[in-house]
Amino acid sequence: MTFSADEEFALQLDGEDALADFRDRFHIPCGAEGRPLIYFVGNSLGLMPKTTRQIVNQELDDWARLAVDAHLDAATPWYSYHETLREPAARLVGAQPNEVVCMNSLTVNLHLLMATFYRPRKGRCKIMMEEPAFPSDTYAIKSQIAHHGFDPEESLVLARPRVGEFALHQEDIEAVLKKQGEQIALVLFAGVNFFTGQLFDIARITWLAQERGCIAGIDLAHAVGNAPLALHDWNVDFAVWCSYKYLNSGPGAVAGAFVHERHARDRDLPRFAGWWGNDPAKRFRMQLEPDFVPVPSADAWQVSNPPILAMAPLRTSLALFDEAGGMEALRAKSIRLTGYFQFLLKRETSELFTVITPHETNERGCQLSILVHERAKELFQKLEAAGVKCDFREPNVIRAAPTPLYNTFHEVWRCAKVLVEHS
Numbered sequence: 001m002t003f004s005a006d007e008e009f010a011l012q013l014d015g016e017d018a019l020a021d022f023r024d025r026f027h028i029p030c031g032a033e034g035r036p037l038i039y040f041v042g043n044s045l046g047l048m049p050k051t052t053r054q055i056v057n058q059e060l061d062d063w064a065r066l067a068v069d070a071h072l073d074a075a076t077p078w079y080s081y082h083e084t085l086r087e088p089a090a091r092l093v094g095a096q097p098n099e100v101v102c103m104n105s106l107t108v109n110l111h112l113l114m115a116t117f118y119r120p121r122k123g124r125c126k127i128m129m130e131e132p133a134f135p136s137d138t139y140a141i142k143s144q145i146a147h148h149g150f151d152p153e154e155s156l157v158l159a160r161p162r163v164g165e166f167a168l169h170q171e172d173i174e175a176v177l178k179k180q181g182e183q184i185a186l187v188l189f190a191g192v193n194f195f196t197g198q199l200f201d202i203a204r205i206t207w208l209a210q211e212r213g214c215i216a217g218i219d220l221a222h223a224v225g226n227a228p229l230a231l232h233d234w235n236v237d238f239a240v241w242c243s244y245k246y247l248n249s250g251p252g253a254v255a256g257a258f259v260h261e262r263h264a265r266d267r268d269l270p271r272f273a274g275w276w277g278n279d280p281a282k283r284f285r286m287q288l289e290p291d292f293v294p295v296p297s298a299d300a301w302q303v304s305n306p307p308i309l310a311m312a313p314l315r316t317s318l319a320l321f322d323e324a325g326g327m328e329a330l331r332a333k334s335i336r337l338t339g340y341f342q343f344l345l346k347r348e349t350s351e352l353f354t355v356i357t358p359h360e361t362n363e364r365g366c367q368l369s370i371l372v373h374e375r376a377k378e379l380f381q382k383l384e385a386a387g388v389k390c391d392f393r394e395p396n397v398i399r400a401a402p403t404p405l406y407n408t409f410h411e412v413w414r415c416a417k418v419l420v421e422h423s
């Protein structure tokens with residue numbers, strides 16, 4: 001696609017955008033002059049859909065009206081509430097419905113799934129991940145290694161960017177697996193790296209890991225709702241994600257987990273069990289059923305009864321993805337939106353900054369990470385003053401994530417203007 005740097009062109013792209021109306025479905029915070037902010041931090045906390053309040057109120061009303069009977073008689077019965085999320089969530093990650101469950105938070109799910117899938121033994125006790133990784137993942141992994149009596153310093157293997165570079169080379173990931181694969185129990189990789197925005201070849205990493213006898217787990221925090229996924233076909237063993245970033249389900253929203261059906265059906269896998277993972281037909285027989293009988297699906301990893309008030313927003317936010325035509329339609333716009341952003345920044349490839357996100361469309365999601373060579377904080381403040389909401393990673397990286405559900409080409413144009421005029 002050929003772009004133009006004229007403002008007219010940005011407006012023309014918005015005019016041709018079949019998804020443009022979805023912007024109106026969200027509350028957009030306003031800046032000092034009452035003008036909507038250019039909200040490029042959907043990678044941190046997605047905007048609130050206008051229908052969310054109504055759906056949370058519905059659950060409050062059902063609680064008031066029905067109390068305990070709402071478990072079965074609410075407009076959406078609480079007993080099987082999580083089941084209403086299964087299919088839309090499965091569509092987003094490319095899974096079968098029985099492979100997906102919405103529960104807990106991301107790091108908790110990571111621990112629960114590592115309890116099943118990280119089974120280190122002498123000679124094969126390592127976990128491989130990418131650098132830089134999100135700190136919560138690093139803490140979770142190191143604590144799991146230590147929990148099993150191994151040394152995190154020795155057993156954490158990092159695939160690193162080359163000196164002076166930021167994105168990882170696929171061949172470097174492969175080299176680590178070739179060299180140490182036999183000692184690695186679990187490869188836990190991001191789908192999209194939080195810092196650089198690099199989209200990894202999940203299918204390939206999964207295949208390589210499994211070829212070496214490792215389990216492949218994927219952290220989709222920055223990938224879900226951002227890039228098309230096909231977890232089932234890629235044969236990923238397990239995956240986890242959060243729902244408050246690109247999925248717009250609210251602060252601390254109920255997260256998600258994927259377990260490939262070949263594991264999900266396996267009732268003999270070790271796990272940390274609780275009553276909500278048990279066969280729902282027998283759940284209320286309580287003390288009469290002391291033996292845990294896991295449901296033969298990802299639901300078996302549920303521990304407690306779900307927080308209905310926290311789960312309600314997922315119903316509206318996931319429905320919006322379906323309404324917009326799913327990830328394929330959104331990704332098509334996203335590629336154009338971020339491609340346009342990159343075009344506008346590159347035009348001036350100045351000494352001012354370097355985009356450290358890979359330039360190839362299939363190696364990135366919607367986010368661009370901009371490394372600012374001088375006075376980075378000042379530039380960030382300039383963006384803030386112009387009503388552009390981005391985020392700043394110390395010491396000098398600005399992350400900007402235009403999302404296809406609610407951002408416009410004209411917003412990208414305005415943001416780029418502030419960036420290139422900085423000198």
Ligand SMILES: *Cc1c(COP(=O)(O)O)cnc(C)c1O
Nearest residue numbers: 105106107134136137194221242
């Ligand atoms: C956002 C994010 C988290 C956050 O974890 P929570 O358990 O949801 O607080 C963890 N890991 C990655 C990679 C993230 O991007």
